[in-house]
Amino acid sequence: MPGERIPVVEGLFTEDDGGARLLGSRCAACGTPYFPRSDRCRHPDCSGTQIEDAVFGPFGTLWSYSVQNYPPPAPASYDEPYHPYALAVVDLADGLRVVGRLIDDASTLRVGAPVELVLAPLCHEDDGSALITWMFRTR
Amino acid sequence: MRDVAVLGVGMHPWGKFADRSVTDLCRVAVGAALEDAGVSWRDVEAVAAASSRFSGGKGWGLNGNDVVEDMGSTGIPVYNLSAGCAAGGNAFNVGYSLVAGGLHDVVLVVGGEKMPKGFIQTSGVEEETDPEYLRQRCVGMTGPAFWALLCRRRMEELGTTEQHLAMVAVKAHKVGMHNPYARFRKEFTIGDVLGSNMVSDPLRLFEICPVSDGAAAVVICSAAKARRLTTNPIWIAGSAVATARFDDGMPRGLAGMVPSGGTIHSEAASAVGKALGQAGASPEDLDLVELQDNTVYYELAFPEDWGLCKPGEAERLLEKGETLPTGKMPINPSGGFLCFGEATTAMGVFQVCELTWQLRGVAGARQVPEARLGLAQTLGLGGNGTAVVLKR
Numbered sequence: 173m174p175g176e177r178i179p180v181v182e183g184l185f186t187e188d189d190g191g192a193r194l195l196g197s198r199c200a201a202c203g204t205p206y207f208p209r210s211d212r213c214r215h216p217d218c219s220g221t222q223i224e225d226a227v228f229g230p231f232g233t234l235w236s237y238s239v240q241n242y243p244p245p246a247p248a249s250y251d252e253p254y255h256p257y258a259l260a261v262v263d264l265a266d267g268l269r270v271v272g273r274l275i276d277d278a279s280t281l282r283v284g285a286p287v288e289l290v291l292a293p294l295c296h297e298d299d300g301s302a303l304i305t306w307m308f309r310t311r
Numbered sequence: 312m313r314d315v316a317v318l319g320v321g322m323h324p325w326g327k328f329a330d331r332s333v334t335d336l337c338r339v340a341v342g343a344a345l346e347d348a349g350v351s352w353r354d355v356e357a358v359a360a361a362s363s364r365f366s367g368g369k370g371w372g373l374n375g376n377d378v379v380e381d382m383g384s385t386g387i388p389v390y391n392l393s394a395g396c397a398a399g400g401n402a403f404n405v406g407y408s409l410v411a412g413g414l415h416d417v418v419l420v421v422g423g424e425k426m427p428k429g430f431i432q433t434s435g436v437e438e439e440t441d442p443e444y445l446r447q448r449c450v451g452m453t454g455p456a457f458w459a460l461l462c463r464r465r466m467e468e469l470g471t472t473e474q475h476l477a478m479v480a481v482k483a484h485k486v487g488m489h490n491p492y493a494r495f496r497k498e499f500t501i502g503d504v505l506g507s508n509m510v511s512d513p514l515r516l517f518e519i520c521p522v523s524d525g526a527a528a529v530v531i532c533s534a535a536k537a538r539r540l541t542t543n544p545i546w547i548a549g550s551a552v553a554t555a556r557f558d559d560g561m562p563r564g565l566a567g568m569v570p571s572g573g574t575i576h577s578e579a580a581s582a583v584g585k586a587l588g589q590a591g592a593s594p595e596d597l598d599l600v601e602l603q604d605n606t607v608y609y610e611l612a613f614p615e616d617w618g619l620c621k622p623g624e625a626e627r628l629l630e631k632g633e634t635l636p637t638g639k640m641p642i643n644p645s646g647g648f649l650c651f652g653e654a655t656t657a658m659g660v661f662q663v664c665e666l667t668w669q670l671r672g673v674a675g676a677r678q679v680p681e682a683r684l685g686l687a688q689t690l691g692l693g694g695n696g697t698a699v700v701l702k703r
Contacts, residue, residue: 180449181439196566207566208445216557236467238459239512240451245430247437247444248451259456259511261464261562263569270566271450271460278512283467294449305449 174300177293184208185291185306191230192289194270194306198226205268229289232264234310239278249295249303260308262287273307286311312411316537316544317701318530319348320664325494325525325651328425333367333374334381336526337423341378344419344528349540352382355530356415359406361398361422361656362391374656378421396603397578398422399527399659400552400689400697406531407550407699416533422657423526430454431522431655442564443692449565454605455519459511461561461575462608466513469623471611473513477504478629479607480517480649486636487646489676492661494523494652518607523652527660529667545670548684548700549589553581555694563694578696579603580616583688586698587617592684594618597700599636599669599679601662601687604647613688614640636679644669644677659697662687670703 179185184207186193196207201220204213207228213220243254250257258274258281274281275292288311293302321343323336345352360375368374368391375389390409394401399422406420430453438444446452465471481499488496499517507516537544555563560575574580587594594617604610611625619640620628628634634642645651645665648658666685668674687699 181445184445184449194566204568205566214557236460236464238456238463238514239509240453240456241509241511242430242453244447244451244453247448249448250451257451259450259452259460261460267569268566269560269562269569271446271452271562273450283464294451 176301177304178301180294180303180305186227187291192291192306193227193229194268194289196226196228196268197223199223203267205266207268207270228264228266228268228270231286231288232262234281234283234285234287235261235263235269236283237274237278237281251295260287262308273305275307275309281310313413314534315407315410315531315547316534317547317663317667318350318532318537318540318544319344319346320667321345321347321528322492322661322664323526324492325523325654328524333363333423333425333526334377336425336524337378337421337528338381340423340526340528341382341419341421344530348530350417350530353385354417355387355419356417357388357390357409358419358421359390359392359402359409361402361660362393363424363656365427365655366425367423374423375421394695394697395691395693396653396655397659397689397691397695397697398656399661400687400699401659401695403529403659403663403699404550404552404697407547410531410533416536418531419528420531420660421526421528422660424654424657425524426522426654428522445565453511455514456511458519458606458608459514461612462513462606465608465612471626473505474501475611475626475629476513476518476607477501479610480504482629482634483604483643483647483649486644486677487650490646490650493646493650495650514606514608520605520648521652523654525651525654525657525661527657527664529660529663543671545667546702548592548702549586549698551582551585551589551698553578553585553696555696556581559694576612576616576690578694579613579688579690582696582698583617583686586686586700590684590700590702592700597684597686598682599641599644599666599685601643601645601647601665601685603658603689604643604649605653607649610634610642614642636677641679644674644679646677659687659689662689663699663701666699666701670701
C-alpha cells in the first residue's frame, strides 16, 4: 500500500538510529568481511571455523562511479518513465568494498568523495508500496 | 606433454543473420577449418565446443553435439565447455589438453553464437543465493556499467582522458576495416566516437562492443601429424585457464574485501602469466596480442597488467601509434570485439584464427610485420580467464 516500504530482498540490510546498515558476516579468525552473510570463511588461506554476524556501514569513500543511462534488463526494476541512475563501488570504513546505486546526480561526483549508506526506493509496486534497497549518497 | 599444432582455422563472418541458425554458422566455420587443415570430418577424433546460453545446444549448452549431428554423427566424444564469455578460450584449452596429453591426435575446437539484442541478460534464475541475481535485482548493473566503473577508476589513478578512450576505438576501426570477417568495417574519427551516445559514463556507444552472431573453428593436432600434413604449422606454445583470485579488487557479486594489493583483473593476468610461462616467453617477446576488448578500457589496462608496458604507459603508446599492426606493441590487429561485436562463446576461437593468420603472414592490410609470437586472451562471467600463446 502507499507509504509501505518493502525490502527488495529480505535479510540484506536494516536501519537503526545510526542510519542504514548492511547485514553481513566477518571471519573471527582472519577478519574477512562478507556481504551478504556467509556461513563460513571462504578465504583460501584461512582455516578459521568461526564466523560472526556483522553489520557494515554507514560511512565510506567512493572508489568509483558510473551511470546506467539505459534501462537495465530484468531482474532489475525501475519506475516508468526510466531515469538514469548513478552506480558506485564504495569502500566502507569497516573494510568492505561494495557495489550499489547512488542517489546523487553523477555530474557532481568525484572519486574519493565521502559517502554514506541509505535505504531508498528502487521502484514502486502497483499498489504504491516502495521496494527498498541500499544506496549511497555523498556527505 | 606432446607438442600441439594449429593445423587449420575457419570463420563465418560476424554480423546479424536473422535467417541463419547457429548450426548454419558453425557449419561454415567448421567446413573452412577442415579445408584449411587438409583433413576430412572423419579425421576429427574429438570436439571441444564452447557452450552457448543464447543459441542452439538444445537449451543445455550442448553446442558441440549440434555440430557433430550436423556434420555427421561419427560417434566421437564431445566436450561442451561453459565459462561465460571465456568459453571459446576454455574450449581451446580443453582441446589442446586432449592432444597434448596424448588422448587424441586431431581435435576440432568450435564456438558459435547468435545473440539476442540489447544488454546481455542474467540467467533468468531467480535465486537469492546467486550473487549475480542479487547484483541485478538490488542494484541493476549491466556489463557496460561494470566496465565503466573500472574505467572511471583508471582515469582517476592514471589520468586517462575521454580522448584516449576514443582513440582506442578509432585505432580498432582503422585496422578492423581491412578484416573481411568483421561486422563493422568503417573508419571512425575521434569526433564520431565522442559524438556517440553515452552508455555508462565515461563509456560511449562506440567504445563498447555490441552483441553479434558469428562462428569460428580450429583444427589442432599432434606434432607428428602436423609434420605429415603441413609445411607451415603454427605451434601452441602455451594454453592456460585461470579463475579470479579471492583478493581481486573488483567485486564480482555484491561485495568483497578492500584489497591490500591492486589486482583487479586477476583471472586474465593469471591465465596470461601461465601461458607465457609455458611458452618460456617474456611479455616483450610478443609480436602481437588479441585481447578481449569488450571495452576500450581493457585495451589500456590489460597490457599494463601483463607487463607489456608500465602502468600509465598504455596511453602514450596509443598516442604514438605503437598499438597499430606496424607499432612496437600491436594490439588487436583483427579489429577486436569493437569491430566484430561479441558473439560471446565464439570469441576465444576467433582470436586463435586471427593469431594463426597473422603468424602465417596472410593477414593482408592488417598484417603485423614479421609476426612470430602472438598472445590471445579472454575473460568471462564467474571470474574465468584464458590465454593462448601461438608461435611459428
